[in-house]
Amino acid sequence: MNKLITFKLTALVVLFTSCSKEWFEIKPKGQAYEESFSSKQGVESLLIGTYAVVDGVNDRTGEGWASAVTNWVWGGVASDDAYKGSNPGDQSQINMIEGFFSDSENLYVANHWAVLYDGVSRANEVIKAIARATDMTDTERKQAEAQARFLRAHFYFELTIVHGKVPYINEQTENPSHVPNDHLLWPEIEADMQFAAENLPPSWEDKGRASQWAAKTYLARIYMFQDKFPEAKPLLEDVYRNGGFSLMPSYEQNYLIEFNNNNESIFEVQYSVNDGFNDSPNAGLGDGINGPHFMGSSGFYQPSHSLVSAFRVGENGLPLLDDTYSTDDILPFSSTGSSVLYTAPVDPRLDHSIGRPGVPYLDWGIHQGNTWVRNLSNGGPYINKKAMFKKAEQGSLSSTTGRPFLNANNYRKFKLSHVILWLAECEAEVGTLAEATRLVNELRTRAKNSDVVRLEDGSPAANYKVEPYPSKFANKEYAQKAIRHELRVELAMEGYRFFDLVRWGIAGDVLNRYFQVEGTVMIHLRDKSFSVGQHEIWPIPQRQIDLSIKDGVSVLTQNQGY
Helix, strand or coil: CHHHHCCHHHHHHHHHHHCHHHHHCCCCCCHHHHHHHCCHHHHHHHHHHHHCCCCCCCCCCCCCCCCCCCCHHHHHHCCCCEEEECCCCCCCHHHHHHCCCCCCCCHHHHHHHHHHHHHHHHHHHHHHHHHHCCCCCHHHHHHHHHHHHHHHHHHHHHHHHHHCCCCCCCCCCCCHHHCCCCCCCHHHHHHHHHHHHHHCCCCCCCCCCCCHHHHHHHHHHHHHCCCCHHHHHHHHHHHHHHCCCCCCCCHHHHHCHHHCCCCCEEEEECCCCCCCCCCCCCCCHHHCCCCCHHHCCCCEEEECHHHHHHCEECCCCCECCCCCCCHHHCCCCCCCCCCCCCCCCECCCHHHHEECCCCECCCCCECCHHHHCCCHHHHCCCEECCCCCCHHHCCCCECCCCCCCCECCCEEEEEHHHHHHHHHHHHHHHCCHHHHHHHHHHHHHHHHHCCCCECCCCCECCCECCCCCCCCCCCHHHHHHHHHHHHHHHCCCCCCHHHHHHHHCCHHHHHHHHHHHHCCCCHHHCCCCCCCCCCCCCCCCHHHHHHCEECCEECCCCCCCC
């Protein structure tokens, strides 16, 4: 890991995160300021400063919990996959997001907006600096601009899926406070990502930089949010067939530090610890409060009963796709958090993704139940596992200052498994059911052949069983169910679930049933509901509406219902 920490990219992220007030404070446009960055070195400095915001952390807006690249608040806690966890009063603003009663004054709403627009501003400064630089070749200019536009598209994508219509501010905007939010920014986001896909190289020496394959994957995802499956499909096929990526032999390898930047990874956010900064801002500080409570962390972001239930399979090793979630589906658990034996078969990916009482948790030993959870009644008995580090790595690959959960386990934003599942979805929509089935089975076969979690005596910790589908999906409706289920269990606790429910148009049905069932065992979810037509997005921050004034009137329009 020492080699990783010394990567040029990581070192520059440290430098420009720590010095961001000096380098990125908005200054009057003067000759001295422009000369500071009117060179290849200046462009590179600004570019690395822009990459520094990809993890959702800057030095101006708290610790990045609202804007974390993992989307644990918006994609996880807001979905049926996870609870806020911790104590009811701790970070109470998240309660409003989890229960869909947020307003425009919510601090998480405001901080998400502020950090992402900081990223937009930095990307715009890169593009302006490229135009001033006199010592760059045409290739260097295009590759620098392509990276800046990839990053700008990323920031705008995140703003759009959380806030809906947002103002478009680019390098030519003279007065950002006069720009209205009068349309969804899909055309602008597409144009930036298309430019990136056409001008980025296939790979870089610096692992954290965006590549051509990352841009094509991202562009396909942008298309899928608009139901543009015919446009997304060839991009995903290109990445799948020509990108040179391959599935890791065992599922859990994608979530271990020792396998950072592996053959499956397409775009990976680089984390480092113990690099001279308290609280390790380069280690995904936005997830710093999410670690399990037993090792001194805050205990946020706990898997739900619904998510654990989704890993059940029949005796044939196939998921229970026709089972409508009900109280009968909640796996047996103890009110004290102690282990309760569950003998029916489960997908082995369950215990690689989630810490369950009575089951080994990496090399930390058996999950001890209530003593490992901060507040059982508010967060349930389960804990997240994918972002955790091993006990053997504590102090070397985990932070020795500040929050103890911070560690060097990179966030795999895009990997080949994403591409396979999204391509399967495209096949079900505009391709063939046979190919959709084959793609899903590729991941189910990997799950079948993966290592399983074992007890100290070497025996499996649970009744693990997973099998590929024996024949092609019977029809499009069944294919959609199967693919959507596979997306949930393959990418559990990775921040995608809520946004998938929204783009599929089923968020209302799924979440209202979730509240009805989970409310029987989780008091804080009783009487909560999701309003279709409102809760698919969150509000425009009221502060931004108050600041965006032209001719005495705000140019920003608040979202419906807020």
